[in-house]
Amino acid sequence: MRPTVHDIAAAAGVSLATVDRVLNRRPGVRHVTREKVETAIRELGYIRDVAAANLAKGRTYPLVFILPASDNSFMHGLNGEIRQAILRSAAERTDIRTVEVSAFDPAALVAVLEELSREKPCGVAMVATDAPEVRATVDRLVHAGFPIVTLVSDLTGSLRHHYAGVDNIAAGRTAARLLGRFLGPRKGEIAVLAGSMLVRDHRERLEGFTAVMAEEFPELAILPVLEGRDDPEIAHMLVADALARNAGIVGVYSLGAGNRGLIRALKEKAVDRTLTVIAHELTTHTRAALIDNTIDAILNQDAGHEVRSAIRVLKAKADGLPVIDAQERIRLDIFLKDNLP
Amino acid sequence: MRPTVHDIAAAAGVSLATVDRVLNRRPGVRHVTREKVETAIRELGYIRDVAAANLAKGRTYPLVFILPASDNSFMHGLNGEIRQAILRSAAERTDIRTVEVSAFDPAALVAVLEELSREKPCGVAMVATDAPEVRATVDRLVHAGFPIVTLVSDLTGSLRHHYAGVDNIAAGRTAARLLGRFLGPRKGEIAVLAGSMLVRDHRERLEGFTAVMAEEFPELAILPVLEGRDDPEIAHMLVADALARNAGIVGVYSLGAGNRGLIRALKEKAVDRTLTVIAHELTTHTRAALIDNTIDAILNQDAGHEVRSAIRVLKAKADGLPVIDAQERIRLDIFLKDNLP
DNA sequence: CCAATTTTGATGTACGTAAATCAAAAAATC
DNA sequence: GATTTTTTGATTTACGTACATCAAAATTGG
Secondary structure: OOOOHHHHHHHHOOOHHHHHHHHOOOOOOOHHHHHHHHHHHHHHOOOOOHHHHHHHHOOOEEEEEEEEOOOOHHHHHHHHHHHHHHHOHHHHOEEEEEEEEOOOOHHHHHHHHHHHHHHOOOEEEEOOOOOHHHHHHHHHHHHOOOOEEEEOOOOOOOOOOEEEOOOHHHHHHHHHHHHHHHHOOOOEEEEEEEOOOOOHHHHHHHHHHHHHHHHHOOOEEEOOOEEOOOOHHHHHHHHHHHHHHOOOEEEEEEOOOOHHHHHHHHHHHOOOOOOEEEEEOOOHHHHHHHHOOOOOEEEEOOHHHHHHHHHHHHHHHHHOOOOOHHHHOOOOEEEOOOOOO | OOOOHHHHHHHHOOOHHHHHHHHOOOOOOOHHHHHHHHHHHHHHOOOOOHHHHHHHHOOOEEEEEEEEOOOOHHHHHHHHHHHHHHHOHHHHOEEEEEEEEOOOOHHHHHHHHHHHHHHOOOEEEEOOOOOHHHHHHHHHHHHOOOOEEEEOOOOOOOOOOEEEOOOHHHHHHHHHHHHHHHHOOOOEEEEEEEOOOOOHHHHHHHHHHHHHHHHHOOOEEEOOOEEOOOOHHHHHHHHHHHHHHOOOEEEEEEOOOOHHHHHHHHHHOOOOOOOEEEEEOOOHHHHHHHHOOOOOEEEEOOHHHHHHHHHHHHHHHHHOOOOOHHHHOOOOEEEOOOOOO
8 A cells, every 4th residue: 555644744743734744845944853754755655646636735737838930830730739728628637828929029939938937827839930039048947947838939948848749850860761772873962941040940950951961961951942932832933943943853852841832842743753852740631641652752740749748747847746758758760651640 | 628527417407416427427316317418418518537436436447468488679669668657657547467478379368368357457468469369258258348559569450449559561561671772772682581471560560561572662572581580699690601602792781689689680781781680679779770870770669658658548448538649659650760769 | 183204404424635723741952 | 940942742733535333304004
């Protein structure tokens, strides 16, 4: 039978009230007494019953998700997953709210963080914009005892407790190797379509991609990056134009959103040549394109996993409990047409 | 504020005791009264506080894992993950026990299931051996109200509540496409190393592999399957022999265990030719081989995820709660040297 | 209509912890 | 040594549910 607070009290030779004071870091316990209790806790292997504690406290977990106001299908999907989580909140004692912040606007993000810190949620999950002032604010809040996790996009070098997202450098490297291997002995040029080089994820993917390309597939030349602003129309225009101008393109890596436009451009050119294409994010459009061979592989991060992981980690941090690292690692999914979910 | 049993009682105009009888399916409630209570529950959107209920019941979840007594690194890993889960059992109210059954022995498995059904655990996770008598026993136990999930290896057509494992046909198909695409225009023969064709997982992987090979890469011929019995020594012998005899081999698909032997054979022949190799299960050996380019890709199922998923599903079934399907889908991991965890 | 039976209500205790109160004891201060 | 301050104990209530008991009411059968 699991030891309870009563057992601790008996073993330490103190009262229940004192054990409670020690457990909940309440003042008014002499150092030696505190030691006695802590020894008893260790010796009996006492583990606080979190469920009972939460019941007694009437605890809920007010959580805030800070999301950029970007209108692309990945962010829509992420929003959808958060809504799913909100539906589960009764059972999970969570109380989830989302806040939209204009994208790539460090000042706005800092302002929201400041405001949140006043209303004291028990955790914040944020799609980070990588800027020094954001890092400074996050560090300050973490120091003040706020659990903060980054979602999808990390804030490197900050004190955030956890990052619920994929390793984008590894993603870029993986894309490069897949593309290089799929192309085999073929030589030629590679078009890269990104959303914006101002976004950290995209920069990192490109970084990984170019590194492996340079190291391992020197016969493939990377063309200047096309910045499609995650917009299907712009993406279509840029890709169609690049394909028309440049007959030597043998592969395409799309590391951002706006794949609808990319796919349209590819289909228009399908008769001319066979391209090998790697894209990010599994959506209705990319899925269809993978099935009809317009795209050869899709790299994906599972937004649902990211949201659930962020919630689990924030709850655990709020309770001072450990997390299972392997469980919270967000994996890079590689989808070929054969292993689609 | 979440409604409680008191609110339900008040809304339905009955006493707490009656609400309790309805909620816990105790007898002694007239049909009309039961309806009234159920209406109130629906209208107030009452959700039972599982934590409080478990506290009151002093509930624990006695779970049993039935594993084959196979001595390969995947099963060792699985065992390790179960031990990890056992360490967490205090916090999760689980009480986990493992039972070893001689591998590929339907009669032994049935006997263990029969015996378990007498001691009434609240759930069973089993690595299934695919046989009619096992299926029949499982169906009977499920009918009797036992939550049962299959682990790693499924029992198709049975009534098991859930399968915590990967889709092995999809895995085989994925391996074929990767191998085919990596080889590109090269023609030649493909060696397939399996554990045993008596194991369902292996049969399914081979089935998916040959299907895609035949459909999409007809210029690659699959050699007769080498059955290495998941034993490194035998695998080494078989692969070394095949490579020595057959100069036309351009690719290898290892769909079972015993990869240590495979890797040794590959390294011995490394000077002769460049082979493209796809193997299953990420272990120390396959990881090292992936990094030094002996293996080109590894397909993996995460044993930790499988174990945790099985536990979550069994607990949910025992409590009659829903599961989040997307969360419990075990994904096929594809590792290149760039996205290793 | 009475008796037997079923259904319902009222109430209390328990689960393990949190948190508050007030009194008592111990320690520190002057 | 008296006073103040700090520390500790004893006790109670609460969280939301489960479960048991006994009495009261309603329903059913004869």
